[in-house]
Amino acid sequence: MKAPTVTVHGAGRTVTGSCFEVAFGRGRILVDCGLFQGTRTVEALNREPFGFDAKAIDAVLLTHAHLDHSGLLPRLVGEGFRGPIWCTRATRDLLHIMLPDAARIQEQEAERRNRRADRADEPPIEPLYTLADAERAIDQARDVELETQFEPAPGFQARLWNAGHILGSASVELVAGGSRMLFSGDLGPEQKAFHLDPEGPHGVDHLLCESTYGDRDREAATIEQRRAFLETEVKAALARGGNLVIPVFALERTQELLLDLARLINSGRLHAQVFIDSPLASRATEIFRRHQRELEDMGDGEIFHHPSFHFTESVEQSMRLNSMSGAIILSASGMCEAGRIRHHLRYNLPRSDSTILFVGFQAQGTLGRTILDGAGRVRMSGRDVAVRAQIRRIDSYSAHADRSELIAWVEARKPVRGSLFLTHGEEQALEALKRDLESGLPSILIPEIGERYELPAGAPAKRLATGRVELREALSRDWQNDYADMVVNLKRELRQIRSDRQRAEALARMRDVIDQYADHRKKRRRAG
Numbered sequence: 434m435k436a437p438t439v440t441v442h443g444a445g446r447t448v449t450g451s452c453f454e455v456a457f458g459r460g461r462i463l464v465d466c467g468l469f470q471g472t473r474t475v476e477a478l479n480r481e482p483f484g485f486d487a488k489a490i491d492a493v494l495l496t497h498a499h500l501d502h503s504g505l506l507p508r509l510v511g512e513g514f515r516g517p518i519w520c521t522r523a524t525r526d527l528l529h530i531m532l533p534d535a536a537r538i539q540e541q542e543a544e545r546r547n548r549r550a551d552r553a554d555e556p557p558i559e560p561l562y563t564l565a566d567a568e569r570a571i572d573q574a575r576d577v578e579l580e581t582q583f584e585p586a587p588g589f590q591a592r593l594w595n596a597g598h599i600l601g602s603a604s605v606e607l608v609a610g611g612s613r614m615l616f617s618g619d620l621g622p623e624q625k626a627f628h629l630d631p632e633g634p635h636g637v638d639h640l641l642c643e644s645t646y647g648d649r650d651r652e653a654a655t656i657e658q659r660r661a662f663l664e665t666e667v668k669a670a671l672a673r674g675g676n677l678v679i680p681v682f683a684l685e686r687t688q689e690l691l692l693d694l695a696r697l698i699n700s701g702r703l704h705a706q707v708f709i710d711s712p713l714a715s716r717a718t719e720i721f722r723r724h725q726r727e728l729e730d731m732g733d734g735e736i737f738h739h740p741s742f743h744f745t746e747s748v749e750q751s752m753r754l755n756s757m758s759g760a761i762i763l764s765a766s767g768m769c770e771a772g773r774i775r776h777h778l779r780y781n782l783p784r785s786d787s788t789i790l791f792v793g794f795q796a797q798g799t800l801g802r803t804i805l806d807g808a809g810r811v812r813m814s815g816r817d818v819a820v821r822a823q824i825r826r827i828d829s830y831s832a833h834a835d836r837s838e839l840i841a842w843v844e845a846r847k848p849v850r851g852s853l854f855l856t857h858g859e860e861q862a863l864e865a866l867k868r869d870l871e872s873g874l875p876s877i878l879i880p881e882i883g884e885r886y887e888l889p890a891g892a893p894a895k896r897l898a899t900g901r902v903e904l905r906e907a908l909s910r911d912w913q914n915d916y917a918d919m920v921v922n923l924k925r926e927l928r929q930i931r932s933d934r935q936r937a938e939a940l941a942r943m944r945d946v947i948d949q950y951a952d953h954r955k956k957r958r959r960a961g
């Protein structure tokens with residue numbers, strides 16, 4: 434019997450765009466079909482042709498509802514995929530809100546770009562996919578119980594395992610041609626609210642493991658310690674007299690914070706009114722309510738009906754929050770790139786009595802990162818906004834396993850008879866995790882997008898096709914990232930120089946470097 438093969442279509446030497454194609458006999462299965470997210474170069478990959486024929490795919494196995502794992506499903510359906518999308522029931526419920534929201538953003542983005550005057554003579558940009566594609570994808574979703582065997586396509590056996598990352602998240606076990614494969618999806622940390630620690634089978638032939646935080650160990654904080662950090666921050670913010678604005682991810686982080694706030698208020702440690710101002714976060718919270726029996730630490734479900742919690746719906750209700758003081762406002766998006774949070778930032782950033790508290794990851798180049806890095810002014814919808822509010826952060830909330838938790842998860846899957854593939858990570862994280870795991874495993878691979886491997890039972894993987902070398906540069910840090918980093922920190926660095934004279938000198942020396950390049954260009958032009 435021939436062995437199955439895997440082709441890496443995303444999350445190879447990069448974090449996002451998760452998509453693996455497993456082929457065996459005539460069957461073809463995708464594990465995830467995610468959106469590429471990040472720099473413009475990375476996001477451009479979303480518009481490239483798929484590395485496979487969408488119509489030839491028999492089924493999709495979906496690890497979880499985050500868009501970097503699910504966000505290209507509507508496009509897959511738009512290109513003719515008609516098979517089932519297997520996932521947990523909670524993931525299926527979450528797709529009902531995540532995919533239409535993503536489609537609306539795609540439609541708005543296309544519309545915005547087509548309106549731009551400088552594009553007047555160019556052909557209109559089509560949205561990546563439409564609301565209709567998203568709805569069709571939702572119709573194709575089928576739910577299965579965790580740890581229950583099923584046949585996603587002829588010749589394949591599959592099983593989903595709790596991944597402890599977000600509501601509904603799972604790792605995917607696949608057996609074909611006698612070879613057992615396990616795809617981690619995203620793995621959650623220990624000490625995560627709501628979810629048990631990740632699980633999985635013992636003994637696999639090939640393991641594909643995420644490495645997002647493969648080079649980082651978090652300072653261990655228990656749920657109780659995290660609540661104490663939050664209590665300190667909230668009390669300090671309220672004592673200042675203004676509002677406490679917390680940018681949140683609508684899914685999971687919002688509900689974690691609500692749980693912690695509810696417990697602090699119930700035990701008399703805090704007195705506050707909490708406004709949840711994000712329609713997506715409100716809908717995600719509703720889905721948590723539907724699944725509260727599967728979740729840990731829910732108490733009597735107070736996060737859904739706490740007298741201090743107010744879910745705003747209409748834009749008018751949202752606007753009314755502008756005139757408040759002493760309120761806690763949770764709003765999305767989590768990195769401040771879109772959504773109602775921008776509106777709250779516009780009103781609260783200039784207030785020296787208000788506080789902005791970051792509780793989630795802020796990617797390079799986002800507004801959240803700019804504020805967190807200490808910008809004195811930010812540009813929002815064509816306006817300069819002064820930053821006078823207190824900027825605070827708590828880093829102990831995480832939905833991802835850190836370095837030692839990833840190692841422990843891999844250990845628990847042993848024996849790994851064939852190869853361990855490290856996926857979903859940036860170069861540094863991948864290499865660090867590889868070094869840490871090297872001694873105990875026969876073969877560790879860091880696959881590139883486009884590579885295809887044979888996955889035989891009981892033996893290391895064999896590479897059958899090389900990757901897309903031209904992507905290597907696109908996926909590595911580009912100069913625009915370095916530039917954004919430099920600009921963000923420049924003012925602060927300059928301020929730290931002792932005198933005005935030395936500051937002027939530093940600027941003049943930077944000017945010199947730029948001038949040297951200009952001179953060089955001029956000389957070449959004269960010579961050529």
Ligand SMILES: [Zn+2]
Nearest residue numbers: 497499598619
């Ligand atoms: Zn995720």
